[in-house]
Amino acid sequence: MDVELQFGCDGVDWTFVFETLKRVGMAHFSPEQHRQAFEASSAAVFAYSGNRLVGFARALSDGACQAAIYDVAVVPEFQRNGFGARLVQALLARLEPCNVILYAAPGKEDFYRKLGFRKMKTGMALFPNAAARAQQGFTD
Numbered sequence: 001m002d003v004e005l006q007f008g009c010d011g012v013d014w015t016f017v018f019e020t021l022k023r024v025g026m027a028h029f030s031p032e033q034h035r036q037a038f039e040a041s042s043a044a045v046f047a048y049s050g051n052r053l054v055g056f057a058r059a060l061s062d063g064a065c066q067a068a069i070y071d072v073a074v075v076p077e078f079q080r081n082g083f084g085a086r087l088v089q090a091l092l093a094r095l096e097p098c099n100v101i102l103y104a105a106p107g108k109e110d111f112y113r114k115l116g117f118r119k120m121k122t123g124m125a126l127f128p129n130a131a132a133r134a135q136q137g138f139t140d
């Protein structure tokens with residue numbers, strides 16, 4: 001099984017992005033909001049198997065010092081084939097020389113640890129939906 005990576009948002013099916021994020025239990029908004037978020041990102045990468053979109057990831061960056069990765073997802077039937085790692089590595093290559101931060105979904109920390117990430121001891125977040133995020137295990 002192989003995939004091709006596409007950088008940039010040309011031809012992306014935003015309803016599929018929304019459905020995938022919902023399906024894998026990640027924060028999801030409307031397809032239009034996901035389009036806005038990906039298109040406003042500094043880097044966006046999509047994995048295709050043939051014509052089928054099977055994963056994606058995006059990053060914000062100031063281009064010099066600091067960057068953050070969001071919305072890393074691989075559709076369940078394509079997981080554990082190395083595609084998630086390829087998506088993150090593709091972003092990291094484009095984010096050099098920045099520091100890169102992210103917050104892992106609870107239980108996904110080891111995926112990022114294998115890519116070189118380490119837990120931050122002082123990371124903090126201000127979520128509008130703070131109670132829900134605490135219940136999901138993101139914050140204390």
Ligand SMILES: CC(C)(COP(=O)(O)OP(=O)(O)OC[C@H]1O[C@@H](n2cnc3c(N)ncnc32)[C@H](O)[C@@H]1OP(=O)(O)O)[C@@H](O)C(=O)NCCC(=O)NCCS
Pocket residue numbers: 024026072073074075078079080081082083084085086103104105107108109110111114
């Ligand atoms: C997390 C996710 C992106 C990983 O993508 P993937 O394509 O399945 O992962 P890969 O096959 O590239 O795995 C790379 C390595 O991480 C490991 N790994 C993958 N998922 C893992 C997990 N949940 N826990 C621990 N290790 C994991 C793999 O075993 C592999 O290890 P190896 O290099 O020793 O073989 C994918 O499972 C997913 O989309 N999950 C649902 C959405 C989600 O939680 N995204 C992360 C949000 S922060």
